[in-house]
Amino acid sequence: MKLQPLYDLQEEINRLYVAGSKLSAGDPRLQKQISIFNRLGEKVPVFSKIASNIDELLKADKEDSPEKLITASTLLYSVLYTQGETMDENLEIKEQIPTFDLKDIDTNTSYLEIKPVIEALTTTGSGRYEIVVDAFNSGLMKDSRLYHYIDGALGDKYSEIVHYIETKVIPVLGVSILPTLLKNFELDDSKIQERRFRCIRNLGYEKLDILADAIFKTSFVGLQVEAIEYLGTSKNEDLLISMIGEKNQTKAKAVYKGLAILGTEKALNVLVEAYLKNKSKTKVEAFTSALSLSSLPILFEEVFDKAKSAFEKLKAVDISNEAEVKNADIENFANYLDSLRRSKRLEILPFFVDILAEPKVIKLLSKKNYYNHDAPIHAILNAVDNFPDDIQIEFYTNALKQVKDKGYLRELWGRYSALSIKIGISSKDYYDRFRDAYWTDNFSQIDLINSFLKKPLGYGFHQLNSELVNSELIDHRWIELFLKQITSKWNDNNISLIYFLCAIDPSNAQLIKNLEDRIDKYKISDPNFSNLAVCLMRIGTPKIQKELNLRIQKEIIDSKTSYFRIWNMWSAIESIPKAYAEEYSKLALEHEGKPYSSLLEQIADRILSSNKN
Amino acid sequence: MKITTATIEELAPNAAAAKNGRDLFTKKKFSNLHLSANNDLIWGECAGSGSKPYNCSADFLDDMNPVFRCNCPSRQFPCKHGLGLLYAYVQAPDSFTEADIPEDILSKREKIEKKAEKKATEKKEQSAKPKKINTTALLKKIETQLQGVEVAKKLLNNIVYAGLSSVDAKSKKVINGQIKELGNYYIGGIQTAFYNLILELEDVQNENYTHAIDQINYIASLLKKNTEYLNKKKEDPTMAPELDTAIEEQIGYVWKLADLKALGQYEENVDLLQLSFNSYNNEARKEFVDEGQWINLKDGKIYKTKNFRPYKASNYIKADNTNFKKLFLNEMHIYPGDMNPRVRWEGIGEQNDVDSIVLKTVLSFASDNYTDTLKVVKNFIKNPLNDKNPVALLHLAKSFINGDKLVIEDSKGNKLTMDDIDVQQMPTVNQLKNFLPAAPQNMALLVMFNNDIKTGLFYAQPLSLITEDRIIRLMY
DSSP states (O other), X not given: OOOHHHXXXXXXXXXXXXXXXXXXXXXXXXXXXXXXXXXXHTTXXXXXXXXXXXXXXXXXXXXXXXXXXXXXXXXXXXXXXXXXXXXXXXXXXXXXXXXXXGGGOOOOOOHHHHHHHHHHHHSOSTTHHHHHHHHHHTTGGGSGXXXXXXXXXXXXXXXXXXXXXXXXXXXXXXXXXXXXXXXXXXXOXXXXXXXXXXXXXXXXXXXXXXXXXXXXXXXXXXXXXXXXXXXXXXXXXXXXXXXXXXXXXXXXXXXHHHHHHHOOHHHHHHHHHHHHHOOOGGGHHXXXXXXXXXXOSSSHHHHHHHHHHHHHHHHTOOTTOHHHHHHOOOTTHHHHHHTTTXXXXXXXXXXXXXXXXXXXXXXXXXXXXXXXXXXXXXXXXXXXXXXXXXXXXHHHHHHHHHOOOHHHHHXXXXXXXXXXXXXXOOHHHHHHHHHHHHHTTXXXXXXXXXXXXXXXXXXXXXXXXXXXXXXXXXXXXXXXXXXXXXXXSOOGGGXXXXXXXHHHOTTOHHHHHHHHHHHTTSOTTSHHHHHHXXXXXXXXXXXXXXXXXXXHHHHHHHTTOOGGGGGGGHHHHHHSOGGGHHHHHHHHHXXXXXXXXXXXXXXXXXXXXXXXX | OOOOHHHHHHHSSSHHHHHHHHHHXXXXXXXXXXXXXXXXXXXXXXXXXXXXXXEEEEEOSSTTSOEEEEOSOOOSSSOHHHHHHHHHXXXXXXXXXXXXXXXXXXXXXXXXXXXXXXXXXXXXXXXXXOOOOOHHHHHHHHHHHHHHHHHHHHHHHHHHHHOGGGOOHHHHHHHHHHHHHGGGGTOHHHHHHHHXXXXXXXXXXXXXXXXXXXXHHHHHHHHHHHHHHHHHHHHOTTOOOOOSSOHHHHHTOOOOHHHHHHTTOEEEEEEEEEEEEEEEEETTTTEEEEXXXXXXXXXXXXXXXXXXXXXXXXXXXXXXXXXXXEEEEEEEEEOSSSSSOBEEOSSOOEEEOOOHHHHHHHHHTSBSOHHHHHHHHHHHXXXXXXXXXXXXXXXXXXXXXXXXXEEEEOXXXXXXXXXXXXXXXXXXXXXXXXXOOSSOSSEEEEEEEEEXXXXXXXXXXXXXXXXXXXXXXXXX
């Protein structure tokens, strides 16, 4: 039951509350309500009471007005609470269709287990990503009570969480999370809505056409870009083709991408034709990145010609002529090459070798201070990656004979090494094939060491241990070569090599001797001391470990070193064998009251709690 | 000693403590782990940041009230070391070797025993003699409360007189100062009601002041009721507290279990089952509230438990948790007033698995006449002082979509719209839409009612779906 006059009166009462009861005397709009409620009161007495309350309010002086207004509203609200319809009438009634079976629902996870996940998805601060990943891996994310928060995390400030939710969590949850995404989807110019639409699209929502139509009626570019890409997957050829002349760069890029994804003859014809006719340098990247998604089953020659012609134009540039250098379209050269990425046509490989071996273009790249010097080689190698392994090997063998540029050589040797390992090269062949390139510095030390590891470490070599090394790949001659290198060609960059040697051959007497001799040459404050100390704490003799500890203790006590002066020593300290912790604690007691005694105590704690020793 | 992961979470003061305890175990921080011959005590060492490990133990001499001991400085109870020790026991029981109970623990056990004996004797003595009332002190307190009520009335009238639109940042500061002063008059409940009003005013959107005005009505009714009640009490200080309303609690009185028992507000030998649990943030009181919805398996009455955790102490007060077991209580204490009275008990009760017989009993209490239930609910919520969101169990015959809203129907064709209630801070309707069949068979829904007096829609938020074989929780 819903008696409309009560709701009308509520409007008036609320209005007076907002304006203040001081204005209630003789209020004409309230006055009108009295007769309505008097009439209603003939049947139900409470309405007469409401009428008399209003009357008293209208007649009250300012001082009494608050009390009278409260009296009138308290009764009115009480009666309103007895009203209310339990269902909106005149709405379309539809069948309730559950999206999943009741028996698949599991809510046997307690509040205290779910709460940290909800907090990770809804708050800010560190450590949240790990909680989200843990929850996903343990299957907790499948609990439908978390859907609302998972959806909300698409707007998280931390991009790693957003990416994880969008690319890992939501695809696994599948259509079961679709109603939540749809409920919160709004036509709005925000990143969260773009992501939500993308998720809805990727989950294959059947009424996406309706959403896309609504999006095209707005001016929200971000959403329109997503909707345009949808046209590609939904085979909406005509609409997509009609948008080929789009002026907005971002939307145009999405149109080209959509046409490439669509991949029909008609769509590709329109796309390539527009590409060939394009005269704007700024649109090249949009076209080529779209073409890089296609295997170019038609019109390959035309796209290839465009890349070849770009190369010829660069070759023809007179490097001594500043104006010609300035006008050369070097920025787009990598883009032209990228358009061939998925073509897998053999004729592009000799063309690529020609480019890599052409000194003039390389010179031009450096002359023009092009910010991304490596972009052409990366475009080339991305295209090469799509060929079968044997063809790739042939390409590298060929290219490495002709390329002269040091930077390109290092890149090629690195890729060649990874490919050789992937196809199962023996340790002997690997050494024979890569030894000279390494020794002449055409194959980088980092790439070589990483190729021996089960998981690349980047530059975090201090974490290296024997478990991380793929020892089957290491020919014994490498160890001899490395020892020769640290003896005869020592430089600070060899630290990573030392960590590597410690991991693969910890009992090598020559290595230990080399390190023991070398560490004496460094002061404690030198970062090299810390690195060498870490290695020696791991593989050194007890004697040298004792000596090193004495050096550290002496340094702290003699120079009254504060925490900040040994900040770069913590890695070494954490590697000190646990047996030494007591020595530091005793020293701390002996020097109690001195400013550095707490530092000695901290070192003892750190040694005990470290898992590196 | 029956310990499971669920038991540990139950014992943990909060989710973070449980996680930290688990981390200690996974990081292999425990050593020298031992178990008593009676299998009722575990102890060991846990490496901390200091040079010496912490000694921690978990004593299950009384299975219902385990005692944790640790020499770490944490104020959390149990600390992460105690919880980690339990995880170690659950996940790697073989790492515990049998040993004699250490002397210090034996002497502590003895002390606990003596303390319990003393407490039991005191309790016996207390129940034997009637509680003495210091009339002079009580009258003085009532007088102060009445003064506070007058101050509160003036404050409320000033706000209403000036108008809600005039409450800007500057005047809010002044009002907040005046609300703070109400704390001097033993009327904490009234003070909280004013803080709630300020929060409602801050929440106003699209010029909709309905909730704020509703709160003013509540405060006004509370002040009126208080004046009458306190004046009556002033005339007769020995007068028994009013038990059909929650007025004492609304003024700010904190009930003790002994008081409730003395007033007959208790029930013996109760079988309870938690149907839903939620934890929300009460900004006005600056605390987290853990709220459980329980059904009495004897008569189907729905009760609630409330655990208040002030922000400042939230790390040290144990959070309540979801309870999946059927609970048998020797004694349950019931707070006065309310359609779903608040209950409390001591200890953790006897816990048993929930079987289909229990669930059938629950289903049998579900109302199959929404009109009758709504009549009771409306009659209850029309009183400005009553909780506006009572909870009830409804039988389901049908469900359908009206516009975009889910509607449930009883076997007589009465309908009720489902929607989320803001104050619950957790949406549930969409979840239910995901799996509720159009023609549910032998199912009931625990719902929380809400009458939106602005739009005139009387709806309910689903909390849990009960079927013949399980409870599907939409909250926790």
